[in-house]
Amino acid sequence: MHVFETLKKYRKRRSRRRSLEHIFHMENEYLLTKYPYFDQLLSKDHEFGIVQANIICRALLNKEIIDKVILDYKDECLNLGKQVSSNEIKERVNAAIVDLPYLNDDHNHRIYIPFFSESLNIIYVDEPEKLLTYPYEELLGDFSHNIIDIFEVYNYKLYDSFFSKMIRSVGDKTSNAFFCVDDYCIYVINSQGRLDVIIHLFDRYMRKYNLKEIMVRVNKAMEKYFDFEKSEFVNELYRQRLISFRMYHKLKVGIDK
DSSP states (O other): OHHHHHHHHTBOOOOGGGOHHHHHHHHHTHHHHHOGGGGGGSOSSHHHHHHHHHHHHHHHHHHHHHHHHHHHHHHHHHHHTOOOOHHHHHHHHHHHTTTSOOEEOTTSOEESOTTSOHHHHHHHHHOGGGGGSTTGGGGGSOOGGGOOOHHHHHHHHHHTSTTOOEEEEEEOSSEEEEEETTTTEEEEEETTSOEEEEEEOSBTTOSSOOOTTHHHHHHHHHHHHHTTOHHHHHHHHHHTTSSOHHHHHHHHHHHHO
């Protein structure tokens, strides 16, 4: 669509050095090289692909932390010649996950490793002693056979959780908008957890941009988007000071042709 392509072309680029998501990605993308399976789940759009990659990296870091607690406890039991205590190992896992990112599923369970099913996440948190027995012990090694499509299964909840740095806006039955604070853009994500469109805000013609009540303003603009009122959507972008007058003029000329 003309509107989105033009917004992308004239967007004000931010330095990656100032982007927390880009910094996190550069520091942790090595995790993805260990598990090439995840590559096929990532968006072909570079910016949104980084958002998805970071979600997976945070999940992998969670798994590494929990796995280490379990394996360290196993070694302790072997060295001291004591039996594994379900209460003791659960206490240690619960202490380790206090500050880790998570999402709440439909049953209000906390999901710390979203590329695993709900049932495996329950085992990790509530019954971690099972991970020291067959067949669950393979999850501490090669877990590739247990990976699910993280984005399709958890979709909106995943982007609206501590795994993501985005803020949920408005939507309809087929898609939902999320505002990315890091890159000042809006991602419209469909019910399969994939990208529909990116709406870049604060174009290069704006000397400065105002973030006051940003979500109120974004929501008003996106309400017009989901009403399928293209011209009114562009009007609202300008009314909410999300684009410059010069950009507004460019978009209106394209729409009116």
